[in-house]
Amino acid sequence: MPSLFTPLQLGSITIPNRLGMSALTRNRASSLGTVPTELMKQYYEQRAIGGAGLIVSEGTLITRQGGEFVYVPGLWNKSQVAGWKKITDAVHAAGSKIYAQLWHLGRTAHPDTPEQIASGEPVYAPSALAARGGRFDFLPGNPKYVTPTEIQDPAVLIAQFKTAAINAKEAGFDGVELHGANGYLVHQFLDSGSNKRTDKWGSSVENRARFCLEVLRALIEVFGPDVSLKISPAAGYNDVGMELQESLDTFGYLLKEVNKLGLSYVALVRYTLFLDPEFDGKRRATEHDVLKSYGPSLTDTPIFVNASVTPAEAEELVSSGKVAGVFIGMGWISHPDLAKRIQAGRTLDNVVDWKTVYEGGSDPAVGYVDYESAVY
Structure with missing residues (x-):
């Protein structure tokens, strides 16, 4: 696959190939404190050795207020920075590059989670509207999403994103990816169903796009050209999704403005059933070709495109000039040597064990760093 395995200039860095590893929630950080672990270092190092051109970290919380799961890493304190520095050093030594995906969950957090309680803050969102769904299995009673508190001044959240970017730079990341997809905070500002504000942060397309654009500008102040954005205009996950024309208008405007910022890349997540749950017997998203x-x-x-991209399709998309590169997610879970396998024409035959994808049970290494590899 000659096109897929050619170098690419992204911002100030050059990645060795066009096959990236997308952000994957794996829940292996320490418990309360959300510090990256030695096991996480092994996981990322394996995939760097396995040939990932660019690794995007799992969703990494920018603040203690904003968590949904346990064992999720953060980037708001020095212990976390030190933990991530070990990981970025290992990835670089293996010849790969790594971005930090900066993440705030907005209304999909729960007030009874340990990190939320420790923050002393309520669950913040653009508007006081609860998302349908949710499943907090680790809390008594398995509660669902709650009605959040409308954030009075979104600039407070923008400052938290910037601080996380400063920490990411100290931790040795090559850049940052703003998580603007899948119904989390940035997506909640963009979507007219979750954003009912009447101030400068809501109502019109331009106002709903403002938060995302202002966060990106804050990140650029830290990382210059090494800032990127991930969005999912055709996803219904976490109870977002607009009619087709409104989706086209909203994300079309956003990306025309984003195009002026000089980002290293934009990752477009294609429609997939996995990100389109049913509510009251109806799919939430509006399927279209992003x-x-x-x-x-x-x-x-x-x-870059993401979601159910096969190796053959990846080569065609890159060779035709339709995209600069592709991100693959699930394939990297069960194939730590995914890129090397594809390059060598080896079979992708490791099966994902869904019981160990998140947290991993009594032994967090199982289903995390023990998948078969031909590389090491």
């Missing part, structure tokens, strides 16, 4: 719909807005920004 590359065809929004690619023309990104004339000066490298595009």
Whole structure:
């Protein structure tokens, strides 16, 4: 696959190939404190050795207020920075590059989670509207999402993103990816169903896009050209999703403005059933071709696509010039040497054990760093 395995300039760095590893929630950090562990270092190092051109970290919380799961890493204190530094050093030594995905869950957090309680803050969101769904299995009674508190001044959240970026730079990351997908905080500001504000942060397309754009500008102040954005215009996950024309108008405007910022890339998540749950017997998302719909807005920004991309399709997309690169997620879970396998024409035959994808049970190494590899 000659096109897929050619170097690519992204911002100030060059990645060795066009096959990236997308952010994957794996829940292996320490408990209260959310510090990256030695086991996490082994996990990322394996995949760097396995040939990932660019690794994007699992969703990494920018603040103690904003958590949904246990064992999720953060980037708001020095212990976390030190833990991530070991990981970025190992990834670089293996010849790969790594971005930190900066994440705030907004209304999909729960007030009874340990980190939320420790924060002393309520669950914040653009508007006081609860998302349907949710399943907090680790809390008594398995509660669902609650009605959040409307954040009075979103600039407070923008400052938290910037602080996390400063910490990411200290931790040795090559750049940052803003998580603007899957119904989390940034997506909640963009979506008219979750954002009912009437101030400068809501109502019109321009106002709903403001938060995302202002966060990106804050991140650029820290990382310059090494800032990226991930969005999922065709996803219904976490109870977001607009009608087709409103989706086209909203994300079309956003990406035309993003294109002016000089980002290293934009990752477009394609429609997938996995990110489109049913509510009251109806799918939430509006299925449409995100590359065809929004690619023309990104004339000066490298595009990556994500979601159910096969190796053959990845080569075609890159060789045709439709995208600069691709991100694969699930394939990297069960194939730590995914890129090396694809390059060598080896079979992708390791099966994901869904029982150990998240947290991993009594032994967190199982289903995490013990998948078979031909590389090491």
